[in-house]
Structure formats: structure tokens, C-alpha cells
Amino acid sequence: MDSKAPDLAAAYDLASLSGTKRLYAEWAKTYDRGFAAEEKYLLPQRTAQAFVTVGGKGPVLDAGAGTGLCAEELIRLGICEIDATDISPEMLARARQKNLYRSTIEADLLAGIPVRDGSYRGVISSGTFTHGHIGPEALENLLRAGASRAQFALSINAKFYHKAGFAEAFDRMLAQGQITDLALPKVAIYGSGATGEHQHDTALIALFKKS
Numbered sequence: 001m002d003s004k005a006p007d008l009a010a011a012y013d014l015a016s017l018s019g020t021k022r023l024y025a026e027w028a029k030t031y032d033r034g035f036a037a038e039e040k041y042l043l044p045q046r047t048a049q050a051f052v053t054v055g056g057k058g059p060v061l062d063a064g065a066g067t068g069l070c071a072e073e074l075i076r077l078g079i080c081e082i083d084a085t086d087i088s089p090e091m092l093a094r095a096r097q098k099n100l101y102r103s104t105i106e107a108d109l110l111a112g113i114p115v116r117d118g119s120y121r122g123v124i125s126s127g128t129f130t131h132g133h134i135g136p137e138a139l140e141n142l143l144r145a146g147a148s149r150a151q152f153a154l155s156i157n158a159k160f161y162h163k164a165g166f167a168e169a170f171d172r173m174l175a176q177g178q179i180t181d182l183a184l185p186k187v188a189i190y191g192s193g194a195t196g197e198h199q200h201d202t203a204l205i206a207l208f209k210k211s
Ligand SMILES: C[S@@+](CC[C@H](N)C(=O)[O-])C[C@H]1O[C@@H](n2cnc3c(N)ncnc32)[C@H](O)[C@@H]1O
Pocket: 020, 024, 043, 044, 063, 064, 065, 066, 067, 068, 069, 070, 085, 086, 087, 088, 091, 107, 108, 109, 110, 125, 126, 127, 128, 133, 134
């Protein structure tokens, strides 16, 4: 990778897919015990909890699954049929070591996900709709993977939500009848004891159903 160490600041600065792959290839080695543990990163758990609270069921596609932190919480909550998709083979390799997923699928969410249309009753994502990562352009591909009436729970960094045009994208999807039941609860991304400039950052969890 380039001179930047793998951390949140470097992740928020990403500007290309090759940069993303390079950063996560390196970050995979320390992501769980470094970033997630030290920064009290709780968004994966909060996203999984929101999904289950609104009645989400498996099989679930975990988009931008990384090392599997969302799946750990889904399994704790009783949902066990979960597939992971991510652009980083190194992050997925870490997830595989934990035996969380039925399968792991290496794919660029912006280019398409190689699964049959309508395969999943649930689609979840945490930490991937954020600065330097992916925007509303990926929503169509995720919708395609969901079955009719599939429950979605996608966390979106609150500042990025406005900057990247998610409000307009959801308005359009509602107006076109592609989704229903949209709710956008706000959650803290980090727990108490977090440090650094992003310690108070929030995310919206976009909860909706595919029509
Ligand atoms: C901050 S991590 C979040 C991982 C995990 N969901 C979590 O909350 O810990 C962002 C993940 O998004 C993945 N990612 C970034 N851009 C992507 C893309 N275009 N397609 C698929 N995955 C992508 C990265 O490889 C990384 O694993």
C-alpha cells in the first residue's frame, strides 16, 4: 500500500477501487483487534440489532461484510443463514476463519453481485456506505439480490447520507414503488470510551422492504 497506515482517516480518504483493495488488504490483519476493539466500533452490532428488531430473517446477504462483525451479531441473535460479499479477499479470508458465513463472494457492489436475483430475505450492511467508500449507486444491485418483501438494514454515515444523495435516491425508489416502509433511525457508530475526531459520529440505518 502507499505510505498511509490503514486507519479510519486513510479509509475516509479513499478515492479508487484499487486504493480500497490495497488499504483493506493491509487493514484486514488488525481490523478487529485494532480499529474495532480499540475504537469501540459498535455499528455492526447496532445494524444487526435493528435488522432483527424489525423482523428481518435469513437467508441474509451481508454487503461489504469485511471480517464478519455484523454476522457475529446476527448469529448471536439467532440468524444463521448468511452470505458475505466484499471487494477485499483479505477481509473475507478473515471472516472465513470465523466460520460465520455459508459462502463468501468477492465482488464490487458497484459492478454487480454474482448471485441469482431475489436470493435473499434480508440484506444488511454496516460501515460500507461512508466517506471514501460507496454511495447510492450500489442500491440497485442490492435490491436485485433481495427477494420480494426482503428486509433491508443498511447503515449510512449520517454526514455522508446528505453529501452523497441518499435522500434523493430513497425518495426516487419510494416514488417508483421499488421499496416501502422506509425508516431511518440514527445510531452512534462508536461506544463510550471511543477517542479521536470521529468518536461522536452517527449513522442512519436505512430500514426498508423491497416491494
Ligand atoms: C469499514 S469496512 C466495514 C466492514 C464490516 N461491515 C464492518 O462493519 O466491520 C468497509 C468494507 O467495505 C468493503 N468495500 C469497500 N468498497 C467496496 C465495493 N465497491 N464493493 C464491495 N465491498 C466494498 C471493504 O473492502 C471493507 O471490507
